[in-house]
Amino acid sequence: MMQAVAIPPFERFYEEHRSDVLRLLRRRLGADRADDAFQETFLRALYAYTRLEHGEHLRAWVLTIAQNVALDMLRRTRPTEELVEAPAADSRPAYAELADLTDGLGPKERAAVVLRYGYDLSYDQIASALGSTPDAARQATSTGVRRIRRRIAS
Amino acid sequence: MTVSPDLDRRFREAAATLGLVDVGFDIVDSPIGELLVAASDRGVASIWFDPDPARDLERLARIGGPRVLRSPRCVDAARRELDQYFAGARRSFDLPLDLRALPPFTLEVLDELARVPYGETTTYGALAQRVGRPRAARAVGTVMHHNRIPIVLPCHRVVGSSGDLTGYAGGLDRKVTLLELEGAR
Numbered sequence: 001m002m003q004a005v006a007i008p009p010f011e012r013f014y015e016e017h018r019s020d021v022l023r024l025l026r027r028r029l030g031a032d033r034a035d036d037a038f039q040e041t042f043l044r045a046l047y048a049y050t051r052l053e054h055g056e057h058l059r060a061w062v063l064t065i066a067q068n069v070a071l072d073m074l075r076r077t078r079p080t081e082e083l084v085e086a087p088a089a090d091s092r093p094a095y096a097e098l099a100d101l102t103d104g105l106g107p108k109e110r111a112a113v114v115l116r117y118g119y120d121l122s123y124d125q126i127a128s129a130l131g132s133t134p135d136a137a138r139q140a141t142s143t144g145v146r147r148i149r150r151r152i153a154s
Numbered sequence: 155m156t157v158s159p160d161l162d163r164r165f166r167e168a169a170a171t172l173g174l175v176d177v178g179f180d181i182v183d184s185p186i187g188e189l190l191v192a193a194s195d196r197g198v199a200s201i202w203f204d205p206d207p208a209r210d211l212e213r214l215a216r217i218g219g220p221r222v223l224r225s226p227r228c229v230d231a232a233r234r235e236l237d238q239y240f241a242g243a244r245r246s247f248d249l250p251l252d253l254r255a256l257p258p259f260t261l262e263v264l265d266e267l268a269r270v271p272y273g274e275t276t277t278y279g280a281l282a283q284r285v286g287r288p289r290a291a292r293a294v295g296t297v298m299h300h301n302r303i304p305i306v307l308p309c310h311r312v313v314g315s316s317g318d319l320t321g322y323a324g325g326l327d328r329k330v331t332l333l334e335l336e337g338a339r
Contacts, residue, residue: 007220008211008220009211009212009214009215009220009222010175010220010221010222010223011207011211011222011223011224012211014223018157018162019155019156019157020155022155022157022161023155026155035161035164038157038161038165039161039164039165039168042165042169043165043168043169043172043174046169046172046174046175046221046223047174049220049221050176050219050220050221052220
């Protein structure tokens with residue numbers, strides 16, 4: 001059996017990923033709301049941290065939490081706001097481009113598509129981040145892509 | 155993307171307020187150098203000299219759990235009492251302590267250690283005597299050396315039978331400073 005990667009002390013995990021989390025949330029929500037979402041993301045991570053079984057794919061894990069927090073916040077506000085992206089000073093990264101495209105998808109499909117094509121994660125990594133299997137991750141990604149294609153075509 | 159100090163502070167505050175931290179720590183300034191002070195919901199869990207996050211975070215996780223977070227709020231009480239102690243305004247500590255996972259012999263020795271009064275010294279042999287193990291002076295010395303809550307549990311007040319300082323996990327200079335502060339030298 002392979003040795004499981006040890007779960008790092010939370011402080012180290014937080015320091016390592018906080019910039020990426022904030023970047024993602026600013027793209028999705030704009031600078032103002034990103035701060036609240038940032039706090040919410042890491043509080044959720046703290047809640048769940050004691051249930052982690054190993055320390056692998058923690059980046060994908062916390063970015064998925066951030067995606068879900070952003071989705072929750074967007075749902076709570078006017079639907080039209082969902083289309084508003086924060087103006088970016090530099091060129092928008094892949095996941096920001098994906099944000100509009102994936103708007104209509106369910107949370108799991110959306111997360112799968114964004115993690116696959118925005119972050120270039122493998123299906124194994126996506127499965128670990130979403131708490132499912134690689135097959136289910138592949139399935140969710142392809143369903144998501146099919147939906148997007150259909151919507152663009154119509 | 156840099157997380158602003160304000161946002162960082164707010165997250166750490168919220169985490170501590172919601173009770174989501176297993177072990178909170180902060181760096182506390184003192185006349186004997188920076189101290190890494192850590193506390194859990196049970197009380198003060200450790201005070202270490204010469205903080206080194208690369209090493210200390212794992213040690214803290216082993217004491218209390220993986221949710222180790224720097225959080226000034228978690229060590230407010232300890233910081234206050236330590237400040238008073240170093241200012242000469244406090245002679246004993248009222249802090250609850252987290253002594254989880256320590257073996258029975260260690261707990262007995264630390265319990266006796268805690269009774270050694272401010273400004274006085276005792277010997278390893280005398281402490282061994284008091285826990286009913288008169289021949290265990292060396293084992294008592296080992297407990298002192300691994301005392302994870304120095305200053306509050308005053309291992310600096312324990313000296314060799316001939317009165318020499320013997321040793322101190324934080325270095326002899328610190329032992330001297332603490333004893334001088336207490337007027338024991």
